Amino acid sequence: MAKSKKPAKPAPDGPSSTPYILPAWLHDGQPLPRLFVFDLDYTLWPFYSDIHISTPIRLVPNSSPPTLADRNGEHFTLYHDAPHILRLLSSLPNTRLAVASKSPVGDLCREVLKLLRLPPAGEGGSDKGPKRTVDAFDGGLEIYEGSKLRHFEVIAKRTGVPFGQMLFFDDERPNLEVESLGVTMRLIRDGLTWEELEKGIMQWRGNLGVDG
Known part of the structure; x- marks a missing residue:
């Protein structure tokens, strides 16, 4: 099956995400979506939840970024920018977040999301820790x-x-079917990044007829 050919991989290396530098779209006076929705596998994290993880899982003590280990000692975490993006979006007024995933192991996905921690909001954030x-x-x-x-x-x-x-x-083209409902979908290849987030917001604004 095509699904099994996509290996788990570590979150990509790169310069440290900086939650203290607010992106331009946040203060340009243009509207933002009221609801951001995310797929899980290869969107928020770089693995298939039903193939690559062998339960039970545990949080690796003092890991940075917060990382999980499974029964075989394999490590799992979110994509590099995802924790800071989720923390920022969740701190915005009048903005909500949701998950839409076809994973058949919902309980495991929920456990992963419960164990992994988000970073502090940073300067200007509405919450601490x-x-x-x-x-x-x-x-x-x-x-x-x-x-x-x-x-x-x-x-x-x-x-x-x-x-x-x-x-x-979302990372899978067939899921563009949601656009038939009026949802804007940003098709991504290598996980959620600041760049993809901005492109998605611009795509949504374009669909709304808003320049920016």
Whole structure:
């Protein structure tokens, strides 16, 4: 199967993310999506949750960034920029976050999100200290096999946010089907990054007819 051909890989190396430098789109006076929705496998983290992790899992003490180890001693964490992005977005007023994933191991994914911690918000943040990654997703976690259309219908009903006010990040082209609902989807290749986040916001604004 094609899925098994994609190996787990460490989060890409690179310059340290700096949550203290606010991105331009945050203060340019243009609108932002009311709901950011994220896939999990190869979007927030660089592995397949149902193939690469052997339970049980545990948090590696004093790991930076926070990292999990499984039964075989393999290490797992979020993509490099993802923790800072999630922390920033979750601190914004009138903005919610949600997960839409087809992973068949929803309980395991929830455990990963509960164990991994986000960094402090930094200067200007509305909260202090690390918190569980799962706590960022106040729009809910839809993690089960099936069409992403179903995921978004449930998310819309729960949050009351119109589809046109949602921005979705996913690595699989077939999931562009959600755009039939009015959702903007940013198709990404190498995980969530600051650059992809900005491109997604610009794509959403373009669909809304807003320059910026």
